[in-house]
Amino acid sequence: MSGAFAFVVGTIPFLWQGLLMTLYVSAIVVVLSVVVGVVFGVLLAYGPWWARWPLRAYSDILRGTPLLVVIFTIYYLLPFAGLNLQPLPAVLLALVMFKTAHVSEIARGAIQSIPQGQTDAAKAIGLTFFQRLAYVILPQSVRRFLPPWINSVTDAVKGSSLVSLVGIVDLMLAAQQVIGRTYEPLPIYLLAAAIYFVINYSLSTLSRRLEARYAYIRE
Amino acid sequence: MAEALVSIRNLKKSFGRTRVLDGVDIDVGKGEAVVLIGASGSGKTTLLRCVNALERYDDGSIRVDGVEVGFRGEGAERRPRGERELSAIRADIGMVFQLFNLFPHLNARENVMLGLQKVRGLTKAEARERADHWLAQVGLADRAENYPSELSGGQQQRVGIARAVAMEPKLLLLDEITSALDPELVGEVLAVVRRLAADGMTMIVVTHEMIFARDVGTRVVFMDGGVKVEEGAPRDLLVNPRSERLKAFLSRLEMH
Numbered sequence: 001m002s003g004a005f006a007f008v009v010g011t012i013p014f015l016w017q018g019l020l021m022t023l024y025v026s027a028i029v030v031v032l033s034v035v036v037g038v039v040f041g042v043l044l045a046y047g048p049w050w051a052r053w054p055l056r057a058y059s060d061i062l063r064g065t066p067l068l069v070v071i072f073t074i075y076y077l078l079p080f081a082g083l084n085l086q087p088l089p090a091v092l093l094a095l096v097m098f099k100t101a102h103v104s105e106i107a108r109g110a111i112q113s114i115p116q117g118q119t120d121a122a123k124a125i126g127l128t129f130f131q132r133l134a135y136v137i138l139p140q141s142v143r144r145f146l147p148p149w150i151n152s153v154t155d156a157v158k159g160s161s162l163v164s165l166v167g168i169v170d171l172m173l174a175a176q177q178v179i180g181r182t183y184e185p186l187p188i189y190l191l192a193a194a195i196y197f198v199i200n201y202s203l204s205t206l207s208r209r210l211e212a213r214y215a216y217i218r219e
Numbered sequence: 220m221a222e223a224l225v226s227i228r229n230l231k232k233s234f235g236r237t238r239v240l241d242g243v244d245i246d247v248g249k250g251e252a253v254v255l256i257g258a259s260g261s262g263k264t265t266l267l268r269c270v271n272a273l274e275r276y277d278d279g280s281i282r283v284d285g286v287e288v289g290f291r292g293e294g295a296e297r298r299p300r301g302e303r304e305l306s307a308i309r310a311d312i313g314m315v316f317q318l319f320n321l322f323p324h325l326n327a328r329e330n331v332m333l334g335l336q337k338v339r340g341l342t343k344a345e346a347r348e349r350a351d352h353w354l355a356q357v358g359l360a361d362r363a364e365n366y367p368s369e370l371s372g373g374q375q376q377r378v379g380i381a382r383a384v385a386m387e388p389k390l391l392l393l394d395e396i397t398s399a400l401d402p403e404l405v406g407e408v409l410a411v412v413r414r415l416a417a418d419g420m421t422m423i424v425v426t427h428e429m430i431f432a433r434d435v436g437t438r439v440v441f442m443d444g445g446v447k448v449e450e451g452a453p454r455d456l457l458v459n460p461r462s463e464r465l466k467a468f469l470s471r472l473e474m475h
């Protein structure tokens with residue numbers, strides 16, 4: 001067992017590289033999807049019909065499709081659209097599009113949960129549309145947005161393992177390759193599971209902190 | 220009557236097929252407090268919301284200080300105003316709501332400061348000073364840092380009044396501002412409004428408090444079914460109603 005232990009320790013640098021890829025993919029997906037998703041959410045809530053309808057369709061279709069199918073569809077469709085992306089950007093695009101669909105729905109729901117009276121009061125003191133969003137609607141939406149969004153972020157971290165499908169070495173694929181060489185599945189999988197757990201546990205801790213910070217309504 | 224600050228002419232508004240305002244004429248002179256009474260559903264809230272451009276009216280005219288509220292241009296050129304113009308018009312018309320509508324993520328002082336900073340362009344220090352002045356005026360100097368959820372209904376509504384009045388509006392619209400309050404909290408809010416009226420604030424007040432209407436109103440307008448049925452001096456109209464509809468309305472109020 002001590003031999004196996006040495007093996008495991010020896011694989012750590014390789015797993016570390018995989019972990020960095022997982023964090024890199026997750027970070028890109030989370031940041032891009034929240035920026036674009038909130039804009040989409042605002043458009044879904046307030047936009048004219050010609051902005052709402054396509055976004056509604058986009059969000060509904062992608063949310064109703066398994067991530068794996070989204071990835072392969074985009075991966076194999078891109079060349080037909082004249083886009084020859086490398087595997088990593090192609091999968092990143094698919095992950096971002098998928099996550100954005102979820103975030104826009106979460107953002108729309110959060111925005112529309114704010115009572116009409118808030119908009120009325122904000123209008124009555126003369127705030128313009130963007131001022132109402134920035135100072136009244138969005139700050140209040142954060143409270144509703146955070147819990148489902150953090151769920152969705154942890155999903156994104158888990159979903160990032162799908163980049164391994166196109167041969168990119170993330171934590172998941174690194175673990176599998178190490179197992180292929182060492183024939184020690186249990187400790188390696190345990191280690192990988194522990195790492196995923198640490199990432200997602202940190203995220204949910206962060207989320208509880210944020211929620212507490214925005215819990216200005218003491219019901 | 221003093222020079223008219225507000226002049227509403229033949230105001231019409233429908234929601235879908237329901238005609239809610241069916242040709243209303245009301246004038247409000249500078250410094251006047253016009254009290255609007257009428258049964259629930261008679262169109263009072265809709266009228267106030269049209270005056271503050273929270274609803275768009277279909278026909279007729281609302282002029283505040285000479286400016287048509289909802290539209291620009293005349294006759295065939297008449298077009299609904301855009302967002303920016305509406306915001307500028309609303310900034311000069313204050314409104315206090317039945318359900319307070321305070322911003323729950325901001326404390327009392329910040330509720331009052333928001334419009335002062337973002338709309339009036341005051342610095343933070345100036346806005347803070349003016350907010351504290353108005354919070355003191357409504358008797359809440361010691362509540363500036365409290366969030367709405369930490370205040371009683373009466374206190375919240377006084378913050379709502381301070382938020383509106385601190386903008387120094389030309390006109391103040393009050394929509395049943397005591398209806399959601401426990402009876403023992405009504406007095407403190409009405410006292411603030413009495414003082415504003417005495418100081419010459421021009422207002423349109425929707426209320427079911429008839430004693431308040433009699434004391435504060437320079438004129439009372441009775442609405443029913445989207446039209447103005449009767450109008451007159453409070454002491455006259457409330458004591459000697461001419462129309463059957465107003466008689467019925469007043470007797471229902473006395474019964475409860």
Ligand SMILES: Nc1ncnc2c1ncn2[C@@H]1O[C@H](COP(=O)(O)OP(=O)(O)O)[C@@H](O)[C@H]1O
Binds near residue numbers: 260261264
């Ligand atoms: N946004 C709306 N959509 C449809 N109908 C409305 C809307 N607002 C008010 N109404 C209707 O208009 C009528 C007048 O309402 P309102 O102006 O609130 O009357 P009041 O304030 O005198 O009780 C009511 O019949 C009400 O149901």
Ligand SMILES: [Mg+2]
Binds near residue numbers: 263264265395
């Ligand atoms: Mg009403």
